[in-house]
Structure formats: structure tokens, C-alpha cells
Amino acid sequence: MATMIQAIRMALHVGESRLGVTEIFGEDVGPPLGGVFTGTQGLETTWNTPLDERGIVGMAIGLALAGRRPVAEIQFCDYAFNTIDLLKIAGNTYWASGGDWNVPMVLMTPVGAGIRGSIYHSHSFDATATRLPGWKIVMPSNPRDAYGLLLSAITDPNPVMFLKPKALLRLKGKPGEEIPGAPADDRQLASMIDAPPADKRAGWKPTWPALEDLFIPIGQARIARPGTRVSVLTYGRSVPMCIAAADELAAEGIDVEVVDLRSLHPYDWDAITESVRKTNRVVCVNEDTEITNFGEHLIRRLVEELFYELHAPPRLVAGGHLPGIGLADNLEMASVPHKEGIKAVIAEVARHEP
Amino acid sequence: MATMIQAIRMALHVGESRLGVTEIFGEDVGPPLGGVFTGTQGLETTWNTPLDERGIVGMAIGLALAGRRPVAEIQFCDYAFNTIDLLKIAGNTYWASGGDWNVPMVLMTPVGAGIRGSIYHSHSFDATATRLPGWKIVMPSNPRDAYGLLLSAITDPNPVMFLKPKALLRLKGKPGEEIPGAPADDRQLASMIDAPPADKRAGWKPTWPALEDLFIPIGQARIARPGTRVSVLTYGRSVPMCIAAADELAAEGIDVEVVDLRSLHPYDWDAITESVRKTNRVVCVNEDTEITNFGEHLIRRLVEELFYELHAPPRLVAGGHLPGIGLADNLEMASVPHKEGIKAVIAEVARHEP
Amino acid sequence: MNAAANAAAATPRAEATTGLPAELSRRIYDLMLQSRLLEERLITMYKQGDGFFWIGGPGEEAFSVPLGLLVDKGHGPDHDYLHLHYRSSGTLLAMGADPVDSLRQMKNTATDPYSKGRNFVGHFSVRKWNVVPVTSPIEVQFSIAIGTARAQRAGSGAKGITIVQGGDAGTAEGDFATALVWSSRKGNELPLLLIVMNNRYGISTPYAGQHGCDQIAERGKAFGMPTAIVDGNDPVASYHAIQQALDYVRTERKPYLLEAMVSRLRGHSSASGANLVRGELDCVERFEHKLEEHALMTRAEMDQLREQYTQHLLDASQQVLREPQPEPGAVWDYIFADEDQVGGRS
Amino acid sequence: MNAAANAAAATPRAEATTGLPAELSRRIYDLMLQSRLLEERLITMYKQGDGFFWIGGPGEEAFSVPLGLLVDKGHGPDHDYLHLHYRSSGTLLAMGADPVDSLRQMKNTATDPYSKGRNFVGHFSVRKWNVVPVTSPIEVQFSIAIGTARAQRAGSGAKGITIVQGGDAGTAEGDFATALVWSSRKGNELPLLLIVMNNRYGISTPYAGQHGCDQIAERGKAFGMPTAIVDGNDPVASYHAIQQALDYVRTERKPYLLEAMVSRLRGHSSASGANLVRGELDCVERFEHKLEEHALMTRAEMDQLREQYTQHLLDASQQVLREPQPEPGAVWDYIFADEDQVGGRS
Numbered sequence A, B: 001m002a003t004m005i006q007a008i009r010m011a012l013h014v015g016e017s018r019l020g021v022t023e024i025f026g027e028d029v030g031p032p033l034g035g036v037f038t039g040t041q042g043l044e045t046t047w048n049t050p051l052d053e054r055g056i057v058g059m060a061i062g063l064a065l066a067g068r069r070p071v072a073e074i075q076f077c078d079y080a081f082n083t084i085d086l087l088k089i090a091g092n093t094y095w096a097s098g099g100d101w102n103v104p105m106v107l108m109t110p111v112g113a114g115i116r117g118s119i120y121h122s123h124s125f126d127a128t129a130t131r132l133p134g135w136k137i138v139m140p141s142n143p144r145d146a147y148g149l150l151l152s153a154i155t156d157p158n159p160v161m162f163l164k165p166k167a168l169l170r171l172k173g174k175p176g177e178e179i180p181g182a183p184a185d186d187r188q189l190a191s192m193i194d195a196p197p198a199d200k201r202a203g204w205k206p207t208w209p210a211l212e213d214l215f216i217p218i219g220q221a222r223i224a225r226p227g228t229r230v231s232v233l234t235y236g237r238s239v240p241m242c243i244a245a246a247d248e249l250a251a252e253g254i255d256v257e258v259v260d261l262r263s264l265h266p267y268d269w270d271a272i273t274e275s276v277r278k279t280n281r282v283v284c285v286n287e288d289t290e291i292t293n294f295g296e297h298l299i300r301r302l303v304e305e306l307f308y309e310l311h312a313p314p315r316l317v318a319g320g321h322l323p324g325i326g327l328a329d330n331l332e333m334a335s336v337p338h339k340e341g342i343k344a345v346i347a348e349v350a351r352h353e354p
Numbered sequence C, D: 001m002n003a004a005a006n007a008a009a010a011t012p013r014a015e016a017t018t019g020l021p022a023e024l025s026r027r028i029y030d031l032m033l034q035s036r037l038l039e040e041r042l043i044t045m046y047k048q049g050d051g052f053f054w055i056g057g058p059g060e061e062a063f064s065v066p067l068g069l070l071v072d073k074g075h076g077p078d079h080d081y082l083h084l085h086y087r088s089s090g091t092l093l094a095m096g097a098d099p100v101d102s103l104r105q106m107k108n109t110a111t112d113p114y115s116k117g118r119n120f121v122g123h124f125s126v127r128k129w130n131v132v133p134v135t136s137p138i139e140v141q142f143s144i145a146i147g148t149a150r151a152q153r154a155g156s157g158a159k160g161i162t163i164v165q166g167g168d169a170g171t172a173e174g175d176f177a178t179a180l181v182w183s184s185r186k187g188n189e190l191p192l193l194l195i196v197m198n199n200r201y202g203i204s205t206p207y208a209g210q211h212g213c214d215q216i217a218e219r220g221k222a223f224g225m226p227t228a229i230v231d232g233n234d235p236v237a238s239y240h241a242i243q244q245a246l247d248y249v250r251t252e253r254k255p256y257l258l259e260a261m262v263s264r265l266r267g268h269s270s271a272s273g274a275n276l277v278r279g280e281l282d283c284v285e286r287f288e289h290k291l292e293e294h295a296l297m298t299r300a301e302m303d304q305l306r307e308q309y310t311q312h313l314l315d316a317s318q319q320v321l322r323e324p325q326p327e328p329g330a331v332w333d334y335i336f337a338d339e340d341q342v343g344g345r346s
């Protein structure tokens, strides 16, 4: 089964070969490297930019204004914080011009902890991204969603941010997470689309499988694990953790529903409220720092609209309000949510007596 | 009585004359203009920077590392969004170096709507600022607090952000909002410290009153209006609106407590919980966009810790999730909270039957 | 134009002396005058409370009008993309914009075609002419312009080029360097004309003491791009300088840095009063003398033109005051290009 | 040093030929070797799983060691501030840093004096020597360095200057332009030495095709600052170039841009394998030949030194593995300089 990074590569291939993507660029995105996570290997329209994130975002906006379909990458979201003003412009150009100019661009960037990336390869971007009106924000938790969300992002007439959960990029899909048209056999797929080692790469060309369309609508959540006792609202890297926590809690007789938002903006309010109305208990889980966190928006709106249907105080499991994520195991583990902690909070909420 | 902008000017004078402030800089901060809001007129250590916000923030960090006490200004917070990475560095340097280097700097910037500033002179910065671990964030709602918070900011060994509510800068203090040592008479004060018109400004020097110290501790809220029925948690420009709404509601027999946070980080959790425990009802009011908003953090923490003491769903009154604030009256009014809307929500919460 | 057209037919003598065909000289004057009078009307509206803020181009007409006449106007990469600043009214008028639309933006009416009453005056947006939205943040247009220029780079087949314009103080922003770096990459050059309008001020801050180079144009040299400095108060010199720069960029598909020395006749904006500034050269006045001198137009013709446009703008402004303001609910329009689907409201 | 000290006394002949006093040549070699062996030990630790990530300076020793020897070391504005990058181990060792501390940062131990196990190796911070924390974001040090330099500007009375160092690709960031603009303001110049370590790569991206200038040094000229390019693989040439640059900045209190052409012997970082790269000149090897040639050291002496340091670093790395890791609760330390008062936890 394909990994998420292979799924992204295949989606970009579909994008440039039949969905109108005109260029895919960023630092080390083109040959010879094809991306620090191999996400852009073997593609036709990739190129390497100067080391200048402001230029990368500006370039994408300009190309979009000129009617092209750019897909830009910021190598790590940790390095996008000097471009927030430009991201705001991408998000407000259509509005500020009264509908005169739209900005159809995709910005991809790896986010989150989990690879011992220390202070500058561990940032989350979801809270910041949800503060950018005019942007659509998606974040997959598995290869199939990555493929389907990226195809939707590529064809969207608005700026769409595609957040790549760093820690999941190399994980293979599970049953049900197939990429339509991609060979099921890992080794076969790898031999077709993974670039050989640097020294043997010259002249290499990938053999793309006959990939089929899969458009996962932006704004549509997915019930990653159905359950009845507690609703867990999460996305990206936290999804598999929450599912694992839920599976363990099942043994303790606690039946947890895990809602994978997939789209952070617009988010699937119907799916969220349907789940919470059913379980009457909610836990929001994400990795970003806890103060002024997107999960707090969901909780605020839930208490505003569903106050009396909540049988336990809603809870947020998020990253600590820390200046950074430290390198040492202990430090990273103490800074972002992990299965055990998530499990404990879900259990508390599930067992809470009104 | 002094206006807030006069209070800021006087605090900066105290800062440079006896609290160790070594330089005050930013775009048009020095002579001849002395700040686009006159906040730095007549000071000794002001200078004009190049038009480069990244340079301004970097300059402040560097000066602080070199043991100076800089006060930097970003002319409008709308133009600080290309410096978030540097602001993060100011906030993480002490932590990242394991306590080796601290960064004692003050960053001032005008925020918020209320002057028909259109898309780029109306931004709020509180949600973004509270997402900068390692920073202390203050925002006054009246001249006295502005004076006392700025003196505390200047003497703090950490980076402190001083958010200036644009719409309140020219408002005079009310009784109880005196600046210790400043003449009570407006005209007298103006004649002493307000610069004459540009053409008569050459050679002018202010006559500073004998100002006294006033250190309002960072992290300490103020009960702006005591009440019993509903707690309104707010700050900055929204404070006078909330007080006005509360005064009108008093006539309807609704006794509202307005808590002026003054410090957004660290915030005064004791004062907040004490008020909410008393009223059992809470409304958070601020101007920033509503998705991933600092008020949502307060509400999330309140429901986590005080769920059963809440007799009504907590509410947030904030700015719409819009790409910008439009110029026309109708557009600005429809984009940020105003007295009538605040009043309606408080009344709803007050009248809510559990 | 009509009034100007009535003027005596062009004489080779005049051409020789103004350096431009007589008809073109009159056309340029006519547009400079319209642009100046438009700005004066906008300032009057501001002073009468019919607008919250004024910023604009009095003092840049001698450059901005020729620029507007020389651009390849149209939609898409085969025409020129314009990333202008908030003093570019002369360029827009020369391209054929209706001055009344600026009055609408000044009064933030619902009929404002540039921003629907959302943005300050001078913040143009005309997609059909490749005029991308003018943004308030200084210099970001230089980071964005490299994108439209890349869509037109050598080999793309596109015939148009990209023109980006900003002030002198703004070149201190990293975005100016971004445009220099990205447009000059060896083998990946971009067809980009970078224009710096140097009025020697950033709000209240003089050029002197803020820059290490005497002229901003010097900064292009390290990147191997041709540079030029022109008297932006002289429409003839500006016309030729712009034409030369455009020819280079169009044919070479490489960047060119042009610096225009201009005046700031009404100060920075309404925030500084918008009153006449003493000691700044007035390009309209100067050109009027020249036209008279060379018998291309008479004072009477010019006075008549001035009167005619002044009256027209006065009438137009009164008309605009009667036009509707945006509805409060309009804030929710144009958030997304597909549907206005807003989180928290989906 | 001892071993080197045992070597034959300096001979004028040698001095004449290496261009530096014999003793100094041996000192520089000794430090270059220590720095190289330190990096090799760090790479070995990485490959053995005793560290999550490696990045460092193999290929920059011939420049970074002389730099460390020439800085005015101390605390406060009367000494030099250093804003280094993640390849500056040679400079730190030359200043007197203990190599073991780098092993500690590699293994992210609680005893790591630079970041307490929080940051990647090569991210130095030594307040007592004015070494400000090395940051991972490329080029931001150029925007921050102008601040320490301003604290030392002409008239401030401060004797020290500020030195800022980064790579070639990073100069595309606006921060590099910020340092050029702010340090060269006429009448407000800053005592800033800007150093670009040009290894002709940014990770996988070659210099060619990314820049409009053949040499980064060219970018200083528009700002009226002296510039120089030096063979950063030659410690003698580097020593003289750095000395000349430092003298200028110290006495003139104005900026100077120095570009050093260096090698990247182990590729970008552990992310690209950290293996030896073919075709890159090795400055240590080259200097060894020179020392031998000029009879300043014998091969035997050099081999003995190499063996001695290798053994010392091996022992040290084993020692470091036994040192404690940070406690989980340590994440809450050093958030605020006064008290660790955290919102949500006050």
C-alpha cells in the first residue's frame, strides 16, 4: 500500500498531467532531490527556488493571478512565519478586490512533531492557518485522504493550504486507504515511482500507474472510528493516536468515536454536531500550542450551541504553551499529545458523572 | 486629564530619563513627526528607522541582547505579519539557550478598528500575540493603565508587547485614571508636552511634569465595573463599550461585572475565576477574528474548570472571520463588536434560564 | 481630449523641441491635468468629509501618464501585468479608467468598481487590464510581481511583461531584494520592469540617512540588470526612459530597474494635511510652460480644459454622493471564489 | 596544543613561506584538526544512533578557526558579538570551547551548556563570549546582528564590533538585504562584518541558476561597503582577509562584506547521509601538506595529534552517553527570565 508521501507525489502527477497544475516549486523541490521528504520526485513541472520563503509565496500568488495553477512548498512550516502577511494577501485578494481577482494556488508544508526535529522542525501550523480568512485548510491523516484532498485542493479556485503531517508521511496506508489505480504491492509501487539513490538517479524516470480521480470534498469530515460514548475531534498526526487510544479503551468498554476533520476550514460542522449530539461528550485533540488553539474554537462553538447536550466538560488535549519543542525524547514527549495522555482524558470524559 | 497617547509619551519619557530605556525607534517615530499618533514627540532617544519591519524587530532583539533597553514600534500591527518568525525568536531565545540569553525589549504597536482605517489599519493582534510563547502581552483600556503597564513593560526582563488600542489613543482619562504627577488640566498638559504644528516645531522642547512611578503589575486584571449577574471578560478598545453596555443594562436591572484583563499573557486567572464563580455567567469580548480567538481560550479553560458553575452557555463576541475590515461605515460596523451587539448578548446570557 | 484635439495641428518644429509629436504632447498634458484635477477633487472631498482618507499621486503625473500610455493593455500573459502603488492614478487614467470610479472609491460606495467600498482611494484593481489589486502594505507587490513575470518568462510564449512600482523608502523592505534576486537568476531571468518612484520621503522620514546608496538604481547593478534614473517631473524624458526600459524587457525578457525622481506636492496623505508643499517642483505647471513656449497649446486652451474637467469632476462627485453605500451584509461577499462558505457559518 | 608545541621551533623561512608565524600556523592546524575530528565524532555518534541529527562545519575549518582566533572575545559591547551559523564549530573551538560540550548537544543531554538538550548540535550559545544563540531559521541572524552592531556604533564608545555569518543560498532571504541596508545608512553606519560562507549549495540546490551575481560580495558594492572574496580553504589567506576586514570595521565603525569560498565535505547534513563528498577540496589535508612541505610539522607529529584527539573524543563521547537526559518537566524551565509564569498555569 502507498505511503502518504507517495500518495502526495501521485496526486501531484495527476495534477500536472491532467488537472492543469503548471508548476510545482519550493526549496529543493526539483531535481536532484525532489523534496526533503521525496514528495516531488520524478515530476515534470518541479523547480528549485531561491532560499526565500517570501519569494516562494509571492511567486505562487503572482502565478495564480496570471492564470497559472501553482503548487508551492514551504520546506517546513516552521519557516513560513515570515510570510504571514503574504498569506493574508493570498486570502484577502478576492475579497479586497470585490471579487475581481481570485488566487487559485496550493501551498503545501510539512507540519508537526514526531521526528525529533527539535525547535525548528516540529512546529504545528493549524492554529495559525485557521486564522487566515479566505484560505481553505486541509490536513490528511492517511494516504488516501492525502491523495483525494490534494486533487480537490489543486482544482479549487481559492488558496488552499495542504498541511502534511510530517510523522505520517512514510507510513503505509491501511486497508480501505487505497489510492485508486495504484498497485497494491509496495515493492511494485516503489519500483515504479520512488527515485533510486542519488548516485543512480541521473536519467531516471518514474513509471506512473494509471491513477484514477478521487476528489475528497474540502469541508467534509470522516468518521475514522465510529463510537457512541465520546466524540474525539481531531486531524492529521493525532488521528492514528486517537484511534489507537480508542481501540485500547474499547477493551475497557469505552466506545469512542473518532472524527477526522480532514478540512480545518471550512470545517464540517454538521458531522461534528451529529457526532456530539450522539455521544454528548467531546474531546478535541491537536498538537498545536494550547493558548488560542483551533480546538478551542470548536469547543467554544459547541458550548454556545450544544451546551445542554454536553454531559461532561469538553476537553482539549493539545501542545503545551511552550516556546519550542525540545530535541530530547523526554522534552518532545512532554510537549505534544501522546496516546497515553489522550487515552486518559478520553476515559475521564467518558466516565464523568454529570 | 491626559489622553492615552499623552500617557504613553509620558511613560516613555520616564523610561528614557530614569528607567534605563536606551532607544525608542520605528518608522516616523523620531523627529520631525514623533509618531503617526504623536506618541513619541519630544523624547530624547527616538530615531527613525528604514521602512523595514523585519529590521525593526531584529534591531530590537539585537539591542536587547547587547544589554540595551530598546522600545520599538511597528507603525500599525497590520504591518507586523511579516515578522512573526522574529517575534517567535524574541520569545524563544531565553528558552532555546537554556536561560543563557534573555531579551528585554518592548514592542509597541497600534491595534484594532474604530477609525475607518480600512483593510490595513484595522487589524487586531491579540489572538496572534497570545500565540507567541515567551512574550508578555499587555493592552490598556485607559490612560492610567497605559502609563502603568508601559512602565512595567519597560522594566521587565522579557520581551513585552504593548498593544495600543488605536481608537482610544486620543480619549481623555476619566476620574480615577490620573497619571501620578501629571497636571489635571488638559490645556496645561498639552501646552507642556504636545508638539506645536509642524511649521512651528523647530527647536521646540517639551516641559515634562514631575511624573511619579506607577507600576501596574503584568498579569493583574482590573475590575472595571463591579457587578453580580454576568462577568464580561475583555480588554483594550472593547472595555469602554462593555462598560457602556453594562451601564445601560443596569437600567434594565442587569448588574454586569466588567473585567479588564489588561494583561493577555500571563493573564489573571484568579481574578477571572473569582468573577465567574460569583456571577456564574460569562461573555468574552474582543475585536479579533472569531476563529481561533483568545477569548475562545478563556472559554475553553472556563468550561474545563468551572463547567458546573456556569448557569448559561458562555458566549464570545468577536470580529467576524473576514479577510479584512471594509472602509465603509456599514462594513466596519458589521465586522467588529459594538455596544448594541455586546449589550444584546450580555442580556441574553443574563436572562438565560438554566 | 476633444478640447486638446481642437488645438492647432502639430508642427515639426514643436516636435523637435518637446521631443515628442505635438499630438502626443497634448495628449499627455491632457491626462496629466485630468489626473491632477482628480486628485484635487479627492482632496476636497476628504476635506469636506466625503471620504475617510486620501492618498494619491500629485507630483507623479509626468511619469505615471506616459507609463499608462506605453503599457500593453489587456488581459492575460500576452499583455502587461501592472503591480502599482497608491499614487498611480495617472497611469490608470492614461489607460482609460473613468475618474468617477476613483471618486466612488473615495466615498466608499457600493458602486466602487475597485473594491466595493472596502479599500482606500488609489487602491485600483482592474482585472480586464491586468491591473492587480494595489495593496496597502508597502513593497509586497515586489514579491508578488515575480509570479506574473514568471508566467511570461522567455520560452513561455507570452508576449506581455510585468511592471512593478513602489516608493523609495519601501525599497528597504526585503521584498525589494526578493524581486532583484528572483528576477535576475542566471538562466532564469524574468521579464520584469522594476520602477522606484523616488520622492525622497517615506511619510516624514527623508531619504538622507536611511540609505547607503545615493540612488536606489545602484542596487540593480550587482544583479547585472540595466538601470536608469529619470527626471520623473519631465513627461518627455519619462516617456523615452519608460519606452527604452519596456523595449529592453520585452525583447530581452530580463529585468530592468528604473528610478524616477518625482515630487510629493500634497505631502504624504490626508494624515499630514494634504496641503500644498512649498519647494516641490510641479510637473503640470512646468509642462504647461513648455507647451506654451512651443506654441503647442495656448494658455486659454489650457484654462478651458482645466475648467471643463474641474466642472465635470465637481458634478461627478455630487453624483457619487447620491450613490448607495455597501450593505452591512456585504462583508460576507467574495470570501471564496466558489461559494461564500465560511467556517463557523458553513 | 602540547604535541604541536613540541614541534621544531619556528623558522623565519617557514614564516616567509606559510605567510604566518610558525607557531601560529601550528596552532591553526591543531584547531582545524580538532574541529574536523570533532565533526567526525559527531557524525559517528549520529550513525550509531547517539543523536537524532547532525549538521556542522567539515570544510569550513580553514576560515572558521582563524576567525575564532581573531575575534575580541569577551562579554558586552566592548567585545565582539558573534551571530554564527550551524557550521561554526571551528570558531568556537578556536575561542576555547570544550569539544565535549558539542558531544553533549549532539546527545541532547541535560548537561548540554548550549541548549540543555533542546536544540540540534552546532547551535551554540555562549553569553560570556558574546556568542548569541545560533538559530535554525536561515539568515535571521542578519536582521538581529544590526542590533548588537548598533549598540557598538561610532559614538557609543563601545570597542567591540559585530560579526554575522551565514551561507550563500541564505543570502536570497530579505534578511541579508536588511543587514546591508541598515548597516550602511549614510551617517548611521554600523560596525558590522558580514560574512558569507559560499559552499555553492543550499542543501541540494547549486548556486548556479539561483543568483544574478557571480559572487555574493558584489551585493555590498551598491551600499558603498568594502567587499572581499577569499579562498576559505586556505587558513593563511583567510587569516589575513579576516584581519583586514576586522581592522576596517573596528577603526571605521562601518560595514564590510567578506565572502569565503569553502567546501562542504560531508554534504548538507545527516539528512543527506553525511558521507564524504567526492571532488571537494579538503582544507585540513591541504594544510597538512603545506606544513610538511615547509617543515613546520612532520607527518608523524600530525598523525600523533590526530590519534590523540580521536582517542580523547571517543572517550568523551562514551562519557557523554552516561550523562543524564533532561527531565520531562524541564520543558517549563526558562520561559520567562523573571519567573516561569505561564499563561494557563499562572
Ligand SMILES: Cc1ncc(C[n+]2csc(CCOP(=O)(O)OP(=O)(O)O)c2C)c(N)n1
Binding pocket: B027, B051, B053, B075, B079, C087, C136, C137, C138, C139, C166, C167, C168, C169, C170, C171, C197, C199, C201, C202, C203, C268
Ligand atoms: C509594510 C508597511 N509598513 C508601513 C506602512 C505605513 N506606510 C504607509 S506609506 C509609508 C511610506 C512609504 O514611503 P515610500 O515607499 O517612499 O512611498 P511614498 O509614500 O513616498 O510614495 C509608510 C511607512 C505600510 N503601509 N506598509
Ligand SMILES: Cc1ncc(C[n+]2csc(CCOP(=O)(O)OP(=O)(O)O)c2C)c(N)n1
Binding pocket: A027, A051, A053, A075, A079, D087, D136, D137, D138, D139, D166, D167, D168, D169, D170, D171, D197, D199, D201, D202, D203, D268
Ligand atoms: C528560513 C529557512 N528556510 C529553510 C530552511 C531549511 N534549510 C536548512 S539549511 C538550508 C540551506 C542553506 O544553504 P546556505 O545558506 O547556502 O547554507 P549552507 O547550509 O550551504 O552552509 C535550508 C534550505 C531553514 N533552516 N530556514
Ligand SMILES: [Mg+2]
Binding pocket: C167, C168, C169, C197, C198, C199, C200, C201, C202, C203
Ligand atoms: Mg517616498
Ligand SMILES: [Mg+2]
Binding pocket: D167, D168, D169, D197, D198, D199, D200, D201, D202, D203
Ligand atoms: Mg551553501
